[in-house]
Amino acid sequence: MRAVDIIHKKRNGGELTNDELSFLIKGYSQGEIPDYQMSAWAMAIYFRGMNAEETAYLTMAMAESGDQVDLSPIRGIKVDKHSTGGVGDKTSLVIGPLVASCGVPVAKMSGRGLGHTGGTIDKMQSMPGFRTELTREDFIAQVNDIGVAIIGQSGDMAPADKKLYALRDVTATVESIPLIASSVMSKKIAAGADAIVLDVKTGSGAFMKTLDDSEKLAMAMVEIGTKVGRRTAALISDMDQPLGFAIGNALEVREAIETLHGRGPADLTELCIALASHMVVLGGQAANLEEAENLLREKLRSGEALAKFKQFVAAQGGNPEVGDDPSLLPQAPVIVEVPAPKNGHVHAIQAEELGLAAMLLGAGREKTDSVIDYAVGITLQRKVGEPVREGETIALLHVREDNAAVQAVSKRVQDAYSIGTDELSPSPLLLSIVTESGIKRI
Template identity: 45%
Template sequence: MNYQIPDLIRKKRDNNELSDSEINYLVQQYSKGFIPDYQMSAFLMAAYLNGLNDQESTSLTHAMLNSGSILDLTHIPGVKVDKHSTGGVGDKLSLIIAPIVASLGVSVPMVSGRGLGHTGGTLDKLESIPGFNVDLSLQRYVEIVKEHGIVLVGQTIEMAPADKKMYALRDVTATIESIPLIAGSIMSKKLAEGIDALVLDVKYGSGAFMKTQTHAIELAQTLVDIGQSFNKPIIAFITSMETPTGSAIGNWLEVLESIDVLKGNGPSDTIYQSTLLSGAMLYLAGTVTSIEAGIKEAKNAISSGKAFQKFRDIVQAQGGDLKYIDNPNSRGTPKYCYTIASKKQGYITRLDAYQLGTLGVRLGAGRQQKEHIIDPLAGIILEKKLGEYVHKGETLMTLHTNKELDVGELERSACSSIEWGTFQVESQPLISHILDKNGLRVYS
C-alpha cells in the first residue's frame, strides 16, 4: 500500500499512532532514496517531540532491520556476543573489551557507529589508526570473524541501510536524545550482525544522551524488551556519564589510552568498566558461571598479554599499520597543544562531560555538521580528574588541535567545565544498576 509522506508526518506531528505498515513504508522508501532528507527530518522531529509507543518502537526496529540483510553466523561455533554503548565522552571501552573477550575464545562481531553530537564514535577512533578499514563487505566480515574471532566495522551497505541514513541525519537535526529512535537504531544494527547475545552500557548524565538515571533505565528496558522479542538474551548496565571515561577525549588519544589498558595500565575507571562488561559478555557466552568469574578471566587476559595481542591481530587483519600500535609516538602530534593551568585551588567537585565533549568537537575531534571531517589527532588529555585536589598553577588539561583558535576562549570553555569545593565530594557509583530478564536491581 502506498501512503502520502506528508500525511504520515502530520499524523505523528499530531501525536497519533502509526501502524506497522505505515512505519515500514516510511522507512523502506527513505532507505531506497524515494524520500528526501527534509521529509525524514520532519518525521524524526515529530517522533522526538511526541515519542513512539512500544508497538511503534518495535515496528521501527523491524523496518530498519528488514531494510537490508541479516547475517547468518550459525556456522561459526559458539555463542556470538557483542557489546554496545549508548554513547558518552571518552568512551573507548569497545576498543578494549572486544579484544579481551575474543582472546578468551568468544566471537565478537562488533558493528559500531560514528560520533554523534558531543560524543565520540568507535569507528572514528578505529580510523585514527592509519590504514584501519571499517568498511568491509559481508563476505570479508564473516571471514575475519571465522579467522580471528573478532571484527570491528561500521554498517555495511547491506546491513540496516535505513538506520545508517537515519543515524547520520539525527546527528545534525537535534533528534538524537529520543528513546525509541535510539532503541531502534541500536537494535536494528545489533540484530543484523548475527549475534546471539548482547551486553549494553546504557549511560546517563551530563555527557550522555539520557540525562537522568530514570530515562537510562527506561531506554535499557526498551532495549531488553526488543531483544527478548527476538529471543536474544541481554544484560544492560546503567552507567554514570557525568564525567568523562578515563583521561583521554578524542580519537587517536583514546586509542593510546586503550593500548595502555590492554597493556595493564591506564585509568582505574576505564579498567573497571572494561573488565566488568567483558565479564558479562563471557557470562552470556556460557564460558563462565558468573559475571564475577568473567571479570577475573578478563583481568587474566590483560595480564597475560593475550588481549593486547588480539588487538594487534585485528588491527593487522583490517589493514591497520602496526607500526603505530607498537610505537604510538610515531603518529606525531597536532600543530597546537594548549596547556590549561588552574587559576584556583581546591577539590574538583564536578568535571562536566558534556562541556568537555563539546570542547573536543570544537578542537576537531567531532562533527558540527554532517559533512565535516574529523581530525584524528584533536582532543583533550585530562591531567586532573573528579575528586582530585589541585594547586593553583597546576595543569588541568591539555588541548590538542590543528586549528588556530582563540586561546582565551578555549581556556574559558575548559575552566567552565570544572566546579570547585573546599572538601572532597563523596564519589557516586559508576555503575548503579543491572537489568536483564530477571528485572532491574542495584549493582554492587
C-alpha cells in the first residue's frame, strides 16, 4: 500500500477503505508519510468529501493513534458533552453538576482556550486551588463517589488529530466538514464516554456561520457516533451574540454559579436545560425529554445541583464556599463603562469581536504560551432587542487599569454593537435537533 495511490484514489472521487485510512493515519503519526503527501490528501478530501463510513473509519484511526480512556469501572451510562465553541460559553460548569445531580455520571475531559476567552479548564482554574489534573484512579473514584469530575485533556489523546490539524491550518483545508467532524469525534471517542451530546454553534461568533453548514457538521458527527457504537445527539444553538452576559474566566464562573442558584441569564439557562435533558435521556435517567427537563428544573429549584457543584469543587481542591459567595473569585480592580453611541435598539452584536476584545484585555490566549488573567473580561449590559439611549452603558470592561489600550478595546466593543431605530426581536437560541433519525428544525 502506498500513500500516493490513496491520494490518487480520493482525488478521482473514490471511496477509501478502513485499511487505507488506517495505513495513512498510522504512517503520518509515525513520520513515515511526509507532510506534502498528507497535504495533498487533505486537499483531495476538501474537494471530494467523504461519506459517513469513510469519516467513521478516519475518526477511529485517529482515536486509536494515542491513549484511549477506559471508563468501564465507572458505574452507569457515561454521557459526555462537547461544544464547538462560542463566546461566553460556560455551559459545562452548569451542566456537569446539574446532570450528575440527576444520577448520570459525568466524567469529562476538557481543553484550554486559544484565542477569545479561556476554555473550560481555564475557567475552572480561576477558582483558587482547583486542580484540573487527577490520576486515572482518582478521576474514576471521584465520579463513582460524587458523580462528576472535569479534568484537562491528556496530551496523548488522538495525537494524529493534533498533527493533522496543524497541517490543515497552514494548507487551507480546515473548512472541511468530514475533517472537522472526525477531529472533534476522535477526541470524544478516545475519552471513553458511552454517549455524546453535541452543542454545535452557528452564526457570527461560531466557526460555522450558516445554519445549513452547522446542520451538515452536526449530522456528520452524529453519524460517526452512531457508526462506532456511541449514542449521539446534537443541538444547533445560535451564536450571533454571546451566550449570557459574562465573557472572561472568573466572570463566567460567577455567571454559572448564578445559573445553578436558579437566577442565571435566560439564554444560558435554556441552553443548559436543553443539553442536559438529552444527556439525562441518553444516560437512562428519564424516558423522554419532557421528563428530563422537569427533573432538571427540580434539581435547580431544590438546590441539589448547586450542592453537587460545591461537592465537585471541594473534591478537586477548590473552595466550595465560592458556590454561595462568588466574591471569593478573582476580581479586577477597575471597571470601565462602554457607552452607547446613539439612541435606538440593539440590532446585532458581533460575538467574535467581543471575544477578541476580551482576549486583548488578557482573558484569552493570543499565543499558546500567553498567560491568562482570570479576573479580567467583559460583562454586557444590553443584548439584542433591548432599547438603549446615547451615553447609556452597554458593556463593562473589567481591567487592571484604565489606559490607552483599554480605551482602544472599549471602542472595539462599542463598534461590535449595531444599533438601529426599529424594534427587533432576538433570534431563537435553539434552532435544530440532530439525531440518527435526521434533522428537526425547532
